[in-house]
Amino acid sequence: MTRLETELHRRSQAHRAANRSTRENWHSFTRHRNRVMELLGDESRRQGKVAILGAGNCNDLDLVQLASECGEIHLFDLDREAMEDALLRQGVSERPNIRLRDDLDLSGLSDSEPGKVGKPAPDFDLVVSTCVVSQLLETVSRVLPPGLHRDRIMLQVRDAHVRLVTGLMAEGGTGIVVTDMAEADSDLDSSAPPEPASATELARKGSYFLGLDPKGIQQALGAVRNLQQSEPWIWQLDPIRRYLVQAVRFTKSAGG
Numbered sequence: 001m002t003r004l005e006t007e008l009h010r011r012s013q014a015h016r017a018a019n020r021s022t023r024e025n026w027h028s029f030t031r032h033r034n035r036v037m038e039l040l041g042d043e044s045r046r047q048g049k050v051a052i053l054g055a056g057n058c059n060d061l062d063l064v065q066l067a068s069e070c071g072e073i074h075l076f077d078l079d080r081e082a083m084e085d086a087l088l089r090q091g092v093s094e095r096p097n098i099r100l101r102d103d104l105d106l107s108g109l110s111d112s113e114p115g116k117v118g119k120p121a122p123d124f125d126l127v128v129s130t131c132v133v134s135q136l137l138e139t140v141s142r143v144l145p146p147g148l149h150r151d152r153i154m155l156q157v158r159d160a161h162v163r164l165v166t167g168l169m170a171e172g173g174t175g176i177v178v179t180d181m182a183e184a185d186s187d188l189d190s191s192a193p194p195e196p197a198s199a200t201e202l203a204r205k206g207s208y209f210l211g212l213d214p215k216g217i218q219q220a221l222g223a224v225r226n227l228q229q230s231e232p233w234i235w236q237l238d239p240i241r242r243y244l245v246q247a248v249r250f251t252k253s254a255g256g
């Protein structure tokens with residue numbers, strides 16, 4: 001194993017440990033989950049084929065609702081155990097239309113591009129990336145030493161993930177990229193939506209996590225249609241950690 005492979009293996013173990021530590025946080029995720037489910041919308045998922053990237057513990061998803069409304073749901077994450085446990089906790093282990101996929105590196109950097117033999121086909125009606133970009137960028141920041149080189153690679157990983165999202169989508173399909181873009185100030189009330197001004201203020205102060213500002217995600221998307229940016233909201237991950245979250249939603253253009 002090269003040093004990089006060893007580090008990446010360590011990071012995947014760290015993701016599994018992080019998932020174990022937040023597994024029981026269904027309750028603190030409630031507002032975040034409601035916002036994610038609202039974004040998924042009714043029309044795009046009805047009877048469609050849906051991909052969730054970074055499903056993990058699925059505390060941000062109502063799987064009972066999705067399993068009744070969608071044709072097929074593919075949950076992607078390196079942590080199969082977290083997803084299996086989520087299906088048990090939400091009582092949907094027997095649903096034939098939920099598939100667990102731990103065969104795709106969500107960094108988009110491996111040779112697992114959509115369309116390759118044995119890899120997911122680009123035919124999803126809805127692809128949702130749920131707070132996974134921050135995890136991919138954190139991996140880079142832990143594996144590489146600080147500096148401009150590292151910053152550039154972080155942006156390349158973000159762009160590769162965004163290409164993976166659009167690459168999985170069918171023409172005319174819907175994509176949603178949800179990002180935990182900054183730490184939420186402890187004085188923001190998580191039971192109420194944060195003022196959009198707080199996101200504007202973040203942009204002014206430049207205090208987004210590197211690569212996670214919605215404008216950067218939008219640039220990475222390139223030619224898509226119906227691009228919409230949601231209002232920001234607060235994700236209460238656990239009693240202490242809380243993040244300001246925002247989503248971009250878009251439609252894949254023909255040939256995009």
Ligand SMILES: C[S@@+](CC[C@H](N)C(=O)[O-])C[C@H]1O[C@@H](n2cnc3c(N)ncnc32)[C@H](O)[C@@H]1O
Pocket residue numbers: 015016019022053054055056057058059060061076077078079082104105106107130131132135136
């Ligand atoms: C912040 S969690 C998403 C929250 C999750 N949906 C929940 O409700 O608990 C990000 C997920 O991305 C997964 N992940 C991180 N890097 C990955 C990679 N390169 N490939 C696949 N999954 C990855 C982690 O295992 C983790 O479950």
